[in-house]
Amino acid sequence: MAKGMFIDTTICTGCKSCQVACKQWNGLAAEPAHFGKRSGVPYPVADNFTGDSYDNTGSLSATDWRHVRFIEQIDEQRREKRWLFSSDSCKHCSDAGCLNACPTKAIVRTDLGNVVVQQETCIGCKFCIPSCPYGVISFSEETGTVHKCTLCNDRIHNGLGTACAKACPTGSIRFGEVPDLRRRADARLAQLKGKGEKAQIYGYEEADGLKVFYLFTDRPGVYGQPEQPVVPQRRLVLCSLVTILTALGIGVAALVNFRERLNGKEEHHES
Amino acid sequence: MSPDNVQVPEWAWYYIAVYFFVAGTSAGAYFIGAMEELFSSAKEREVSRAACYVAFPLLLLVPIPLIADLGRPGRFWHLFIYNQGGYPYLNLQSPMSVGSWVLLVFGGCTLLSFLDNLVADRVISFPLFSRYYNRIPRKLYALVGSLAGFFIAGYTGVLLNVTARPFWAATSPLMGALFLVSGASTGAAAISLYLIWRQRNAGEEVARLESFDRALMISELLLIAVLLVLAGHTAQLLVTLPFLVMFWLGAVALGIAAPLWFKYRSRRQHFGGAPHLAHYLCILAGGLLLRISLLQAGQL
Ligand code: SF4
Ligand code: SF4
Numbered sequence: 001m002a003k004g005m006f007i008d009t010t011i012c013t014g015c016k017s018c019q020v021a022c023k024q025w026n027g028l029a030a031e032p033a034h035f036g037k038r039s040g041v042p043y044p045v046a047d048n049f050t051g052d053s054y055d056n057t058g059s060l061s062a063t064d065w066r067h068v069r070f071i072e073q074i075d076e077q078r079r080e081k082r083w084l085f086s087s088d089s090c091k092h093c094s095d096a097g098c099l100n101a102c103p104t105k106a107i108v109r110t111d112l113g114n115v116v117v118q119q120e121t122c123i124g125c126k127f128c129i130p131s132c133p134y135g136v137i138s139f140s141e142e143t144g145t146v147h148k149c150t151l152c153n154d155r156i157h158n159g160l161g162t163a164c165a166k167a168c169p170t171g172s173i174r175f176g177e178v179p180d181l182r183r184r185a186d187a188r189l190a191q192l193k194g195k196g197e198k199a200q201i202y203g204y205e206e207a208d209g210l211k212v213f214y215l216f217t218d219r220p221g222v223y224g225q226p227e228q229p230v231v232p233q234r235r236l237v238l239c240s241l242v243t244i245l246t247a248l249g250i251g252v253a254a255l256v257n258f259r260e261r262l263n264g265k266e267e268h269h270e271s
Numbered sequence: 272m273s274p275d276n277v278q279v280p281e282w283a284w285y286y287i288a289v290y291f292f293v294a295g296t297s298a299g300a301y302f303i304g305a306m307e308e309l310f311s312s313a314k315e316r317e318v319s320r321a322a323c324y325v326a327f328p329l330l331l332l333v334p335i336p337l338i339a340d341l342g343r344p345g346r347f348w349h350l351f352i353y354n355q356g357g358y359p360y361l362n363l364q365s366p367m368s369v370g371s372w373v374l375l376v377f378g379g380c381t382l383l384s385f386l387d388n389l390v391a392d393r394v395i396s397f398p399l400f401s402r403y404y405n406r407i408p409r410k411l412y413a414l415v416g417s418l419a420g421f422f423i424a425g426y427t428g429v430l431l432n433v434t435a436r437p438f439w440a441a442t443s444p445l446m447g448a449l450f451l452v453s454g455a456s457t458g459a460a461a462i463s464l465y466l467i468w469r470q471r472n473a474g475e476e477v478a479r480l481e482s483f484d485r486a487l488m489i490s491e492l493l494l495i496a497v498l499l500v501l502a503g504h505t506a507q508l509l510v511t512l513p514f515l516v517m518f519w520l521g522a523v524a525l526g527i528a529a530p531l532w533f534k535y536r537s538r539r540q541h542f543g544g545a546p547h548l549a550h551y552l553c554i555l556a557g558g559l560l561l562r563i564s565l566l567q568a569g570q571l
Contacts, residue, residue: 059276097435103368104349105360123349124342126280127367130434130569135276144342224276232433233364235443239429243447247421250455250487254306257483 002113003156004211005165005173006181007087008188009223010199012172014054014068014085021167022066022089025152031063032142053083062140062147065089066164069224086214086223087164087173090115090136090149093207093231098148100233101131106145113178113211114151122146133207133229151211178211185215192217207231277435279570284563286336291427291562292457293336294374295450296555297329298420299458301381303480305417309410318476319413320388321465322458326420327385329461330378351375366430373422380416384409424454431569438505439569442498446565449494452487456527457558459484460551467548481534488531488554495523508568518564526557 022028034048034056048056053070060067071084096115099107106122109115117137122145128137129146137148152162160166161175174181185201192199192215202220203213206229214223221227304322311319338347346354350371353360362368387409389395428446431439439446459480466477499506509518530550537546 100362100364101367101434103360103362103365103371104346105353105355105362106349118355121346121349121354122343123346125340125350125367126282126342127365127430127434129278129280130436130439133277133435135278138278139281139342141342146342226276230435230440232435232440235440236364236366236429236433239432239444239447242444243425243429243451246448246451247425249490250302250421250451251306253483253486254303255310257479257486258307258310 001111002178002211003151003175004092004113004178004181004213005089005151005162005175006185007212007214008172008174008185009084009086009214009216010188010192011170012068012085012087013170014070014083015169016068017167017169018087018164018173019057019064019066019068021163022149023063025155025163026065026150028063028065031057031061033061034058060088060090060136060138060148062138062143065147065149071218071222073218073222084218084223086216088224089164089212090151091134091203091207091213092149092151092211093209094211095208095231097131097133097207097231097233098128098137100231101127103127110153110157112151112156114153114156116150116153117146117148119143119145119147131232133226133231178209181213185213188215277437279436280434281570282566283340284566284570286340288563288566289559290333290336290340291450291566292559293329294333295424295427295454295562296457296461296558297326297333297381298377298423299454299456300329300461301326301377301384301458302417302420302424303455303458303462303483304384305413305420307476308413309417317466317471318462318480320392321462321469321471323381323384323388325458325461325465327381330381333374366426366433370423370426370430373419373426377416377419377423380412380419383412384416421451424458425451431565434569436569438502438508441502441505442565443501445494445498445501449491449498449565450562452491452494453558453561456484456487456491457555459487460554460558464548464551464555467551481538485531485534488527488534491527492523492531495527506568508571509564514564514568517560518568521560522557522564525553526560527554530554530557 034046035044036047038045048058050056050058053072055070057064057067067088069086069088073082073084092114099109099115103125104121104123106118107115107128108118124139124144126139129139137146139146155162165173165175174184189199189201197217199215199217201213202216202225203210216223219227300322304319307319338344341347350368351359361372390397425447428450432443432446434440463477463480508514530553533546533550
C-alpha cells in the first residue's frame with residue numbers, strides 16, 4: 001500500500017505550479033529568510049534574487065517543501081545548450097535517516113509509507129537535520145520545531161493525490177502506488193534509452209528505496225542530489241564497537257597503572 | 272550547486288560543545304575514580320574521593336545547556352516519555368535518545384557516590400541515609416556508574432559520526448574514541464586540580480594517575496592524527512584562521528602536546544606548584560577547544 005511519487009524531470013517545464021500548490025494546500029508562509037526590512041517601507045521586501053537561473057527559492061526549508069531547480073548547461077564553444085528542471089522534495093526514504101535519529105518519536109511513518117513530523121511531539125533538538133542525507137528536513141525559528149513535506153498526509157489518507165501532482169500540468173509529478181510508478185518509470189526509461197538518450201532512475205536502491213524517485217538525464221550531482229547517499233545510522237554499529245574497544249583499552253591502562261597498588265596490597269598482606 | 276547539501280543543525284557551540292566538554296570531564300573523572308575504587312585497597316582513596324566530589328557538581332551543570340539549545344525547551348521531557356502515548360520511549364538507533372537515558376543513570380550513580388563520600392568524610396550526617404547507604408554496595412554503583420560514564424564520555428562523538436555532514440561522517444568511526452580519551456584526560460586533570468585545591472598531596476596515588484594520563488594523552492595525539500587522515504579534504508576548514516588558533520594552537524599544542532612534555536619533564540618535581548596548576552588548566556582548556564573545533568568544523 002506504499003504511496004509515492006515519480007518525478008520525470010524530462011517533461012518538467014519549470015513552471016513552479018507544484019511549489020505554489022504545496023504552499024497553498026499546506027498553508028505555508030513565505031520563507032522568512034527571503035524577506036528583509038527596508039527603511040521607509042512598511043512591508044517586508046523580497047531579497048531572494050539568487051542570480052541562479054530562474055531559481056529564487058534557493059533550497060528546501062521549513063516553509064518551502066518543494067523546490068524547482070534550474071540547471072543551465074552550455075558547452076565550451078557556447079553552441080550546444082540544455083536547460084534541465086527538477087522538482088525536489090522529501091523522498092520519504094524507506095530507511096529514513098531523520099526518523100532513525102529522532103529521540104522523541106516525533107517523526108513517524110504512516111500506514112501509507114510516508115514519513116511525517118508530529119508537531120506536538122518535536123522538541124527541536126535538531127538531530128534529524130544533519131541526519132537526512134538529502135538536506136531536506138529544516139528547522140523553523142518561529143515554531144521551534146522541524147518541518148518538511150508530509151506527502152500531503154491529510155489528502156492521501158482521504159483518497160486524494162498530493163497537491164503538487166494534482167497541479168503539475170505536464171504529468172512530470174505522478175502520485176500513486178510505488179510499484180505502479182516503478183513500472184511507469186521503467187517504461188519511460190526504456191523509451192528514452194531507445195532514442196539513444198542517457199537516462200537513469202534515481203531512488204530504487206538509495207536508502208532501501210525512495211518513495212519519491214526521479215528520472216534524470218545526467219548525474220544526480222548535477223540535479224543537486226548526493227551521488228552516494230548513505231543512511232548515516234548504518235555506521236552506528238562500527239562506531240559503537242570502536243568506542244567500546246577504546247573504553248576497554250582505557251580500562252586496561254588503568255589496571256596496568258593500578259597494578260602496582262594491587263601488588264603492594266598483596267605484599268602488605270603477606271608481611 | 273553542490274551535491275553536499277546536507278543541512279547544518281546549527282547547534283550553538285556555547286551550549287553543545289560546552290555540554291560535550293563538561294559531561295565528558297565529569298564522566299572521565301568518575302570512571303577514573305571508580306577504577307581506583309574497584310582495583311585498590313580501601314586505604315588509598317584520595318583519587319576516588321576527589322573524583323566523586325568533581326563528577327557530581329559538574330554533572331549538575333549539564334541539563335542547562337542541553338535544554339537551552341532545544342527549539343522547545345519546555346518539552347524536554349519528551350526525551351523520556353512519548354507525549355502522545357504517555358509511555359517511556361527509547362530509540363536504540365539514536366545516540367541522542369540512548370544518551371538521555373544513560374545521563375539519568377549516570378546522574379543517579381554520581382549522586383550516590385557524592386553523598387557516600389560526604390557521609391564517609393563526616394561532612395553531613397543524615398541519619399536515615401547513614402543507616403541505609405551502606406546497603407547499596409559502593410562497588411556496585413561504582414561499576415554501573417563507570418560503565419555509564421564510559422558511555423557518556425564517548426556517545427557524543429558517536430552522535431556526530433552517525434550524521435550525514437561530510438566532516439562528521441568522514442571521521443567515523445573515531446570521534447567517539449577521541450572524545451572518550453579526551454574525557455578521561457580532562458577528568459584526570461579535574462581530579463588533580465581538586466587535590467591541589469584541597470591541598471591533598473596524595474603522593475603515590477597522584478604519580479600513578481599521572482602515568483595513566485601520559486598514556487591517555489599520547490593516544491589522544493595518535494587518534495587526532497588518524498582522524499585527520501580519515502577526514503581528508505572534509506577537514507579543510509581546520510587549516511583556516513579561527514581553527515588554526517583554536518584547534519592547532521589551543522587544543523593540540525597548548526592543550527595536549529605542551530602539557531604532555533611538561534609531565535615528562537616534571538616527573539620528580541613537587542606536586543602542586545604553580546606550573547603544575549597551569550598545566551592542568553591548559554589540559555582542561557584544550558579539551559574544551561577540541562570539542563568546539565570538532566563541532567564547528569562540521570557546522571560551518
Ligand atoms: S529525504 Fe530526508 S527528510 Fe525525507 S524521509 Fe528521507 S531522511 Fe527524512
Ligand atoms: S528536531 Fe524534532 S523531529 Fe527532529 S530529531 Fe529532534 S525531536 Fe525529532
